[in-house]
Amino acid sequence: MTASVFIDGEAGTTGLQIRDRLLARGDIRLVQVDPARRKDPEARREAFASADVAILCLPDAAAVEAVALCEGLPTRIIDASTAYRVNPDWAYGFPELSAANRARIVSATRVSNPGCFSTGAIALLAPLVAAGLIDADAALSINAVSGYSGGGKAMIAEFEAGTAGAYFVYGLEHKHKHVPEMMAHTGLTRRPIFIPSVGNYAQGMIVQVPLHLPSGQTAGDLQTALADHYAGGQFVKVVDAASLLPRVNPERLNGTNVMELSVHAGPDGDRVVLLATLDNLGKGASGAAVQNLNLMLGMDEAAGL
């Protein structure tokens, strides 16, 4: 079987990486638009009409416009933007969340790809909330660092021009666009404090959740719950914390669709830091989109990854 795929926003950071993963595949035919007409709604509507699946790698407003252009077409959509991540009519593109969520992606006509930071936070927190090890109304903090490709072409240009400095912290207005999806897909009822940062390196991400454990709970309980949830998974792996010490490099999984989760305990056993390490352009964006595409088309989930 061969499927036709149109990547709207193919010239952008996420789009280019998806293209790279699909180009060599004999089971995928890429629908092309004349580069001079890549923002022309008429040319894009034609491309959507000839695609089995369209992958939107656009700013939010352009993604909403693209979905409107697809109205009445049988084309299935994967959207990489923030526009539909908490919309109940869209499947949430994190298949490892649950068997039901995976099944929903397989048959969906609309799939919203998760945010990069959200992928790490949700992977760590959703199974622990579901297991009752973290209360839904717990007061949580989530910290993270990303390579600058996470900010798309504009941020890449800033860092490459040398004007962005070595590192910065942001999201200090407590309004980061990933928080609603972090809450919606973990079951958290209290808004976490989420403070991301960007370093002067291109790609790779670590998401951290520090936790004080209630008495009677151990790091081993958290490790076991995560390991049970992700058992046998090929892309989300729960690894031994000691194997990562003393330093964890956010670039460690670059070029892969793998995300590694680890539970780092303090000497007294009463506090831990949960860590998710991933490639923001791999499992955090383009790799995840290709994984979802494979599931939607009934192909090998790991094809091209």
Ligand SMILES: NC(=O)C1=CN([C@@H]2O[C@H](COP(=O)(O)OP(=O)(O)OC[C@H]3O[C@@H](n4cnc5c(N)ncnc54)[C@H](OP(=O)(O)O)[C@@H]3O)[C@@H](O)[C@H]2O)C=CC1
């Ligand atoms: N970078 C990352 O790590 C991640 C990104 N995402 C999401 O993916 C989406 C794309 O992000 P990213 O690739 O980083 O962004 P980029 O800015 O690198 O790329 C966006 C692309 O969209 C094009 N574009 C803008 N408006 C239109 C339009 N109306 N019609 C057609 N094309 C248009 C841009 O054109 P031009 O080349 O002219 O600027 C550009 O090529 C965003 O929604 C982002 O939030 C999600 C997870 C992680």
Ligand SMILES: CC(=O)N[C@@H](CCC(=O)OP(=O)(O)O)C(=O)O
């Ligand atoms: C480093 C950086 O700027 N990251 C972006 C998030 C990544 C992104 O743009 O896309 P998604 O929201 O679709 O994941 C930000 O914080 O706004």
